[in-house]
Amino acid sequence: MGTLKRTKISDILSQPVIGEQVNIKGWVRTFRSNRFIAINDGSTINNLQAVVDFENFDEALLRRINTGACVSVIGKLVESQGKGQQVEVVVDELDVIGDADAEKYPLQPKKHSLEFLREKAHLRVRTSTFGAIYRIRHAMIFAVHKFFTEKGFYNVHTPIITGSDAEGAGEMFRVTTLDPTNPPKTEEGEVNYKEDFFGKETNLTVSGQLEVETAALALGEVYTFGPTFRAENSNTSRHLAEFWMIEPEMAFYNINDNMDLAEEFVKYLAKYALENCKEDLDFLNKRGIDEDKQKPQNERNELSLLERLEFVANNEFVRITYTEAIDILKNSKPNKKKKFQYLIEDWGADLQSEHERFLVEKHFKKPVILYNYPKNIKAFYMRANDDDKTVAAMDVLFPGIGEIIGGSQREERYDVLKARVDEMGIPEEDLWWYLELRKYGSAPHSGFGLGFERWMQFVTGMTNIRDVIPFPRTPDNAEF
RNA sequence: UCCCCUUUAGCUCAGUUGGUUAGAGCGGCUGACUGUUAAUCAGUAGGUCCUUGGUUCGAGUCCAAGAAGGGGAGCCA
Numbered sequence A: 001m002g003t004l005k006r007t008k009i010s011d012i013l014s015q016p017v018i019g020e021q022v023n024i025k026g027w028v029r030t031f032r033s034n035r036f037i038a039i040n041d042g043s044t045i046n047n048l049q050a051v052v053d054f055e056n057f058d059e060a061l062l063r064r065i066n067t068g069a070c071v072s073v074i075g076k077l078v079e080s081q082g083k084g085q086q087v088e089v090v091v092d093e094l095d096v097i098g099d100a101d102a103e104k105y106p107l108q109p110k111k112h113s114l115e116f117l118r119e120k121a122h123l124r125v126r127t128s129t130f131g132a133i134y135r136i137r138h139a140m141i142f143a144v145h146k147f148f149t150e151k152g153f154y155n156v157h158t159p160i161i162t163g164s165d166a167e168g169a170g171e172m173f174r175v176t177t178l179d180p181t182n183p184p185k186t187e188e189g190e191v192n193y194k195e196d197f198f199g200k201e202t203n204l205t206v207s208g209q210l211e212v213e214t215a216a217l218a219l220g221e222v223y224t225f226g227p228t229f230r231a232e233n234s235n236t237s238r239h240l241a242e243f244w245m246i247e248p249e250m251a252f253y254n255i256n257d258n259m260d261l262a263e264e265f266v267k268y269l270a271k272y273a274l275e276n277c278k279e280d281l282d283f284l285n286k287r288g289i290d291e292d293k294q295k296p297q298n299e300r301n302e303l304s305l306l307e308r309l310e311f312v313a314n315n316e317f318v319r320i321t322y323t324e325a326i327d328i329l330k331n332s333k334p335n336k337k338k339k340f341q342y343l344i345e346d347w348g349a350d351l352q353s354e355h356e357r358f359l360v361e362k363h364f365k366k367p368v369i370l371y372n373y374p375k376n377i378k379a380f381y382m383r384a385n386d387d388d389k390t391v392a393a394m395d396v397l398f399p400g401i402g403e404i405i406g407g408s409q410r411e412e413r414y415d416v417l418k419a420r421v422d423e424m425g426i427p428e429e430d431l432w433w434y435l436e437l438r439k440y441g442s443a444p445h446s447g448f449g450l451g452f453e454r455w456m457q458f459v460t461g462m463t464n465i466r467d468v469i470p471f472p473r474t475p476d477n478a479e480f
Numbered sequence B: 001u002c003c004c005c006u007u008u009a010g011c012u013c014a015g016u017u018g019g020u021u022a023g024a025g026c027g028g029c030u031g032a033c034u035g036u037u038a039a040u041c042a043g044u045a046g047g048u049c050c051u052u053g054g055u056u057c058g059a060g061u062c063c064a065a066g067a068a069g070g071g072g073a074g075c076c077a
Helices: A009-014 A114-118 A128-150 A209-219 A255-276 A278-293 A305-314 A322-330 A353-363 A414-423 A432-439 A452-460
Strands: A021-032 A036-040 A048-051 A070-079 A087-098 A202-204 A221-229 A242-251 A318-321 A368-374 A390-398 A402-409 A445-451
Touching: A009 A021, A009 A048, A021 A048, A021 A087, A036 A070, A048 A070, A128 A221, A128 A255, A128 A278, A128 A452, A209 A221, A209 A242, A209 A432, A209 A445, A242 A255, A242 A452, A255 A278, A255 A305, A255 A368, A255 A390, A255 A402, A255 A445, A255 A452, A278 A305, A305 A452, A318 A322, A322 A353, A322 A368, A353 A368, A353 A390, A353 A402, A390 A445, A402 A452, A414 A432, A445 A452
Parallel strands: A048 A087, A318 A368
Antiparallel strands: A021 A036, A021 A070, A036 A048, A070 A087, A221 A242, A242 A445, A368 A390, A390 A402, A402 A445
């Protein structure tokens, strides 16, 4: 093997130097006609074709060029005589770095079902679809930090292990070092968490919001971007037990400023993807169109993936209050014809998926921000409006995904928040520090949470959230 | 957690009213092929029909329970 330094395929394809001697290393996608090796190294969705003259190579070596094998080739970059690619490498040296037994390697040069690939999560990243998803995921992570950095926000790491049970966003995973078969007991016979690692009950976080509020009331504009855990027994295409959430929190923002930021943020991400992930998005766009062709007319997307991204990047979101939404829904055809499973009758009802979908997908046909919800269906920390019936909450609803962002202006008035905490029976000893923020130099502030994987669903067009995170954690599944 | 659907070769699927030896395409293997693009052509191997129990002379097919996967709902991001 020569000593030539390895070049990434993306570099070769973006600035090809015809006649140059190159070394590429990657994984074999197919070996056609005993002559053409399609190699992918993950740097781009595109393969580089290596051309071998089989008379110059040992037959035993060529037999090891199987789909999935890792190879290194050295050769001259030339213009391709074939139609499918601009350039290719005429191979002088060929090495198999890692064999892949063709009889056992599960990925074949053909379309596999997403369900099958989920069971092969350690290998699915070697497919075009998942390679594209991983690369876009990285681009979106970067764009999140870029957006907030450009706006002067500070990233804050909030704790993953939390001692507060009051976040109120769902069931939590317990964190303990106690022996589950023989835990220490109190005199009353209950598990004695005073003897646990932290000297109290602890859980994995369900939200960094409460902690990040402390930073907002000092640094001004901050955000968290971290793992989040929900022990809900949710079995849907848009829920994970472990997911990543982006939670900006801003001092001196009211609910309108908050909605402005949320809209600007997702538009920025959509634009960033369109500008920086073109090849991967083109592939997923085509994939989506092919998928749609398999579906009945009424289940097809009206817009392609790229059109949906363009649409979000370039169109104003609709903003209506909960009350206005109820009026629209009450007078809607499906409500009058009793097509909704849950009919809208009175103000105050929580909106169901079917209602959100109607507003987003049928009535407005664009992203919708609903705000000013009834206070009794929302969390304790949301700021009470003057009408005494609603709170300054807002949800951003997206077609096909539903709620992608949930946020609110926070209650900054100590007395009002204290009364609300008491009213809802939340143990104050867990929240003393959160209440103290309102005692000392309190300020109006707002924030929201964006489910990163839900956003990834929108950007990639993947309909199951388990396909936009490398190793999904869901009820009854923590493989890998 | 609830409702619905699915489970047959490595993968994607077909399998008639319950009937004798369970099929196809792709993939694998063997061979051919020096401009292929999920290469192509010829040949070939490959099955706990998800599991358990039941009905029946006879079950891939019917019934019951369970498991796994998918879709929808709730909860939410």
